[in-house]
Amino acid sequence: MARKIGSRYTANQILGRGSAGTVWLGEGPEGPVAIKLLREDLASDQxxxxxxxxxxxxLLGLEHPNVVSVRDLVVDGNDLALVMDLVRGTDLRTRLDRERRLAPEAAVAIVADVADGLAAAHAAGVVHRDVKPENVLLDMQGPLGPGGSHPALLTDFGVAKLIDSPRRTRATKIIGTPDYLAPEIVEGLPPRAAVDIYALATVLYELLAGFTPFGGGHPGAVLRRHVTEAVAPLPGIPDELWQMIVQCLAKAPASRLRGSELGVRLRELLPLVAGMPPLDVDEPDSEPAEDEAPVTEEAAPAGERVRRRGAVPLVPGAKPADSNRDTHTSMRVPGPDELAGGARGTARVPRAAGAPRPGSARHRAVTRRRRVAVGAAAVALVAAAGVGAWLATSEDDAGATPQDTNNTAPATP
Known part of the structure; x- marks a missing residue:
């Protein structure tokens, strides 16, 4: 059902919903537009x-081919809306859900586009703060790029900053999406341009691997990994590309590349990944809570998806969710002792494709077969040693004299 947004726009059809609001297909004086209508509770916050x-x-001054431009901001009664260019296509999350992972050439080309958009935003003093696949739109009407990729545009500029008001979050809350939060945000520092580079490198890792480097389980466990763990290597990609990803995922913000540098470096690497197939790795398991045994896929009820468990949450009372990618999740900033507690300081290494999942029936069966084989080998070795000793003793007995056998001195007459 159509509704008026201010005096100049009409929202005709819902395109999608997010935690911050609803996106509508709308009409304005200059033609079709996308209208992001923020939640009513946000609109009522003076x-x-x-x-x-x-x-x-x-926001209105941010213009770049890889940025979804904001045309207007509407404040009208209970309506608070961003009017943006309409992109005919889909978002990167939808494509990732469909394909699980992309070929490296397409992944690099898409992230290079987004890096260019971020470079323009950062030059204008704008930090996005919520870079993730949901906020990357693929223009299906644009020309195809390397690896058959469609032009990528970054959207939702300013939304995280608007919602993250001092009164709403104070200095003890985190606003963001856990999988993509830079370590400095987890530690309560103000977000700078480097947080967008960290998030974009996380997106690139996800496009290549099919999973984020530190995701899985409770949001608290995810936050801890961002601060304490090293990123697990991805086999099968050029070392130059891997080193660039590692640099952009550095814990220290100053060590990361800038947006302009990242875009240039990625395009220089395109020839190295041209024609490469998608990687063949499996997602690592989250570590189970110490007081709970892992639930195996075989033990789960028929038709029910196994929920991956993470470490003990940093936020007291937090509940596990099916997805920790919700936009603008509000969490308490953990203290240094909480970040240090239970951290292993090592990355969860991805499993090779086809390898049994730890804790599964197949993994137990493989382990059991190995133990049986080792036990059988040990028994055979012991038996062989026993037979050898018996043969040696028999040979000695056959050639020995009674005196030698009794090992006693002859009696003195």
Whole structure:
């Protein structure tokens, strides 16, 4: 059902829903537009409305081929909306859900586009703060690029900053999407441009591997990994590409590349990944809680997907969710002791394709067969040693004298 948004726009059809609001296909004076209508509770927050108006100039001035431009900001009664260019296509999450992982050439080309968009935003003093596949749109009407990739555009600029108001989050909350949060945000530091580079490198890792480097389980476990764990290597990609990913996932913000550097480096690496097939690795298992045995796929009820478990949550009372990619998740900033507690300081290494999942019936069966084989070999070795000793003793007995056998001195007459 159509509804008016301000005096100039009409929202005709819902395109999608997110935690911050609803995206509509709309119509404006200059033709079709996308309208992001923020939630009513956000629209009723007068402080947020004030920040919304203050951000108007920065958001309207952000123009780049790889950025979904904001045409207008509407404040009208209970309506708070961003009017944006309409992109005819889909988002990167939808493609990733369909294909699980992309060929390296397409993944690198897409991330290079987004890096260019971030470079323009950062030059204008705008930090996105919520870079993830859901906020990358693929223009299906644009020309095909390397690896058959469609042009990529970054959207939702300013939404995280608008919602992350001082009164709403104070200094003890984290606003963001756990899988893509830079370590400095987890530690309570203010977000700078480097947080977008970290998130984009996480997206690239996910496009290549099919999973994020530190995701899985409770949001608290994910936060801890960002701060304490090293990123697990991905087999099968050029070392130059891997080293660039590692640099952009560095714990220290100053060690990461800038957006402009990242875009250039990625395009230089395109010839190295041309024609490569998607990687063949499996997602590592999250570590089970110490007081709970892992639930195996074979033990799960028929038709029920096994929920991967993570470490003990940093946020007291937090509940596991089917997805930890919800936008603008609000979490308490963990203390240093919480980040240090239980951390192993090592990465969860991805399993090779076809390898049994730890804790599964297949893994137990393989382990049992190995133990039986080792035990049988040990028994055979012991038996062989016993037979050899018996043969040696028999030969000695056959050639020995009674005196030798009794090992006693003859009696003195």
């Amino acid at each position: 402080e947020l409305v004030g920040r919304f108006v203050q951000e108007r100039t920065a």
